[in-house]
Amino acid sequence: MTSGVLKLYHHLPAPAKSLAASLRGLQLRRWRYGPETQGLVEQARERESWTNREWAVWQQERLAEVLHRAATRVPFYREAWAARRRKGDRSSWEQLENWPLLEKESVRKNPGAFVADDCDTRTMYHDHTSGTTGTQLDLWLKRETVRTWYALFEMRSRRWYGVSESDRWAMLGGQLVIPVGQRKPPFWVWNAGLKQLYMSSYHLSLENISHYLDALKHYGIKYLLGYSSSLYELAEGALRLGRKDITMAVAITNAEPLFEYQRKAIEQAFQCRVRETYGMAETVAAASECEAGRMHVWPEVGVIEVLKDSQTPTGHAGELVCTSLMNGDMPLIRYRVGDRGAVANGATCSCNRTLPILSQIEGRIDDTLYTRDGRKIGRLDPVFKSDFPIREAQIIQETLERIRVRYVPADTWTPEVAPALIDQLRSRMGDIRVDLEQVNEVPRGANGKFRAVVCNLPPRQLEALKMSKESQGTRMQRVREHRRETEANRALEVVIRVLRKNDLDAMTAIHLAASPKSPISLLGSGAVKRFFEWQMIGPHSASAYGAFIGEMCVGFCFGGIFRGAMSGFVSHNRLYLIGKLLARPWLLSNQSLREHLRLARSEMQIESQTESPPINPSRPQTFGILALAVSQPFQRQGIGRLLMQHIEEIAHKHSFHEMQLTVDPDDERAITICQRLGWEKVVAQGEWRGEMKKALR
Numbered sequence: 001m002t003s004g005v006l007k008l009y010h011h012l013p014a015p016a017k018s019l020a021a022s023l024r025g026l027q028l029r030r031w032r033y034g035p036e037t038q039g040l041v042e043q044a045r046e047r048e049s050w051t052n053r054e055w056a057v058w059q060q061e062r063l064a065e066v067l068h069r070a071a072t073r074v075p076f077y078r079e080a081w082a083a084r085r086r087k088g089d090r091s092s093w094e095q096l097e098n099w100p101l102l103e104k105e106s107v108r109k110n111p112g113a114f115v116a117d118d119c120d121t122r123t124m125y126h127d128h129t130s131g132t133t134g135t136q137l138d139l140w141l142k143r144e145t146v147r148t149w150y151a152l153f154e155m156r157s158r159r160w161y162g163v164s165e166s167d168r169w170a171m172l173g174g175q176l177v178i179p180v181g182q183r184k185p186p187f188w189v190w191n192a193g194l195k196q197l198y199m200s201s202y203h204l205s206l207e208n209i210s211h212y213l214d215a216l217k218h219y220g221i222k223y224l225l226g227y228s229s230s231l232y233e234l235a236e237g238a239l240r241l242g243r244k245d246i247t248m249a250v251a252i253t254n255a256e257p258l259f260e261y262q263r264k265a266i267e268q269a270f271q272c273r274v275r276e277t278y279g280m281a282e283t284v285a286a287a288s289e290c291e292a293g294r295m296h297v298w299p300e301v302g303v304i305e306v307l308k309d310s311q312t313p314t315g316h317a318g319e320l321v322c323t324s325l326m327n328g329d330m331p332l333i334r335y336r337v338g339d340r341g342a343v344a345n346g347a348t349c350s351c352n353r354t355l356p357i358l359s360q361i362e363g364r365i366d367d368t369l370y371t372r373d374g375r376k377i378g379r380l381d382p383v384f385k386s387d388f389p390i391r392e393a394q395i396i397q398e399t400l401e402r403i404r405v406r407y408v409p410a411d412t413w414t415p416e417v418a419p420a421l422i423d424q425l426r427s428r429m430g431d432i433r434v435d436l437e438q439v440n441e442v443p444r445g446a447n448g449k450f451r452a453v454v455c456n457l458p459p460r461q462l463e464a465l466k467m468s469k470e471s472q473g474t475r476m477q478r479v480r481e482h483r484r485e486t487e488a489n490r491a492l493e494v495v496i497r498v499l500r501k502n503d504l505d506a507m508t509a510i511h512l513a514a515s516p517k518s519p520i521s522l523l524g525s526g527a528v529k530r531f532f533e534w535q536m537i538g539p540h541s542a543s544a545y546g547a548f549i550g551e552m553c554v555g556f557c558f559g560g561i562f563r564g565a566m567s568g569f570v571s572h573n574r575l576y577l578i579g580k581l582l583a584r585p586w587l588l589s590n591q592s593l594r595e596h597l598r599l600a601r602s603e604m605q606i607e608s609q610t611e612s613p614p615i616n617p618s619r620p621q622t623f624g625i626l627a628l629a630v631s632q633p634f635q636r637q638g639i640g641r642l643l644m645q646h647i648e649e650i651a652h653k654h655s656f657h658e659m660q661l662t663v664d665p666d667d668e669r670a671i672t673i674c675q676r677l678g679w680e681k682v683v684a685q686g687e688w689r690g691e692m693k694k695a696l697r
Contacts, residue, residue: 010179018190025193032150040151048353055299062325065525068509070331072632076113092552102335111138119329129281145327156288161250163223170197172226180427185211201230202428209237213246228253232262235269248272284322284335287358296355301326317342317360369397371430389413394442396454402433406442496646499544504529506553514629519593534569543650547639555630555639559647567603623651625661665690
């Protein structure tokens, strides 16, 4: 919301503010929930009992898709890998450890470069966050990603605690839903679209607490969600006022660490359980606390690495580096989230869920600021969600009358920005002195991070981050760079060999990147993998060859006589495919997929009525090319030609006189390449549908 719109909103009467919030809530609801939501929630529930092996297989499969998509379709990564290739680096992007660490500044500087080139950001959900570093990030997600995320949120941040999105709830957050200078209630707005009472965290003072509590009762609020510090302030006020008439089902904390004294006060004030959650708008990691008091990771969201130096004891915290699994359209690979923590893989929990356990979480610690009228300001990150040209910032409170802002200006910073920034801070802190201090870099602490908010008011003792040794990230990076230099000295050598089952993951990733809209690709990576596995094990007289550089598969080709390439695949994977289509019924709206399934069904009916003769490859027949694909960074290097020549030699060897294949009629590049290799279009009844043939001499 721009400052002009915000000022206009603040001048609205209270009912109009709630109407505006409700309209926004309805818009968000359409993004977050749909007819598929309940099915997604149930699937999330089922996965909570998966074995470690099942989770490992699922994550490896999804990670292969994300890494390949990132390297071939996302401009930032594609250009980075192309630059490495030009330097002779032949390391495989299929291995996560070959990717460099990603800094937030890289994403902040050019966020659009992290969006896949087959996506239109105008049709995507645009989110932004400052995080604990005071650095704004722009993020984009497709509707299906948003709904998948909120299905997980529904399951593990609501239903675990006996509540749901249909219950009325209150949010204590940092949005300026009312002007900070307002001294009379309401200090909230009712968002009917989300059944949410959004309460300002900037007006929590002892004299206002009773109004907040009355509002919770008036609106029939069932549970609370908000910053730990704000919920604690509300609870502390309720206890001091002796209010025992407010009971909640659960209080859920987010965005800040939850300290034990805060938990006890909130539990006592609202006579309910308190559950902590962990996550970030970047959707690269998430966790929530179960009824046994342990924080369970959501493996669907991302892969979490814990980087430590060699002297860090096992089980102790290290730097968290996370890789997107959920948002493949704006994937963040090996992203430094700025937190420290530890994951207890393989640990069991009395709640009987098999989700991994986040055993420690450090970081995300903002100090509390104080105003002259006794209000406590838990976080000021919404200030930096505005479009200020600032790379990073730190707010330091020196006295009740003064705060100091250290900031690193972006290239577009001008002197006119300063008054607007000061106004934003005063809108939350009141009429105080604000000194701006331009710096080249905000000073870091001993752990390499900086605190976004620092309170130097005596005599309060500040909560400090646990001290830890330097991460081994730098050392690991040097090792990887040395390995890349060694590999760069090797000449580019492409080897053609028979494909094996352990090559299926690489083939799947290559196919998905090359043909993302093919009927098989629409069914997901699991279906693609099963399809090619069937071509390898089915009753065909065919060959499958791959092009390899070292151990990395960079292309593949299937050729021969195929018996039931589609119908056999459907028949042998009937239950799997039914499950896919039940979970994603909208896929049946795709005409190409429906046509392929219809033809497969017809073939299955014919095969059930007749016994096909065995295939004799020595007979003069047409040799078909079922699939040929080359990894995008290795295209235009003759690899596709090598594969085609090799498969032609196989056809010659078995006395075939003709080869045939089918291409996408709209793929001009593929058509041109085939024609250069001697392929001709096959026109039937005056219409060409992509079929091509080549005579073998």
